[in-house]
Amino acid sequence: MVKSGIAPRKKIRAFIRTGRVVVNGEVIKSPSFKIDPSKDKILVDGKPVVVEFQIYIALYKPKGYVTSAVDQHHPTVFDIIGDTFGSRKLFPAGRLDVDAEGLLILTDDGEFAHRLTHPKYKIPRVYEVEIRPPLDDNAIEIIEKGELTLRSGYKPLPAKIQKIDEGKILMTVFEGKYHIVKRIIAAAGSKVLSLKRVAIGPITLEGLAPGEWRKLESEELEALRKILNL
Known part of the structure; x- marks a missing residue:
């Protein structure tokens, strides 16, 4: 039951002790009872x-949060999700620095995450970047x-660069x-002042505010799977 991800271990034990869990018409009495989702x-x-086999979510990471599971000095993106998915262990497919914000994709699908971050698949990642000084046309x-x-x-x-205004660009990288963004900008003679990832492939931040998340729509997931040959 615990491994199914229905709820955290303590909650499941409490549910079972009070007879709140029924599987195939039978009230379950042991937390070690095995199920086939x-x-x-x-029933609870x-x-x-409904036990989801794999989870895929888009999350808007605010500035000041880290993408690791535990940090002594900063809140993590997993604090935002809380225990929504019970004992299921999610991890980010890619990272953002603590001073950056924007789109993260989190999942418990290891192969999906591996391919999403592998340079072989050249998944476009789009960033709004504030820089100083501005890049000249030759550098671009x-x-x-x-x-x-x-x-x-x-x-x-x-990479692709679109000027938004003086000192602000929309930059698309494929690795x-x-x-990588900070290093490219530095090598071109400028410096990143702020960075926000707004898209990963067909997935965007649309509809999300900082600290919010949503499950990927089936159409979005299928589009990514097609790109990743899954």
């Missing part, structure tokens, strides 16, 4: 419980042609390497 009919307080051309070399010697994939 694909076949068994599960007389209401059907070098970045977009993939001719820029980072200080480490690495040459990033070609998830560590600090």
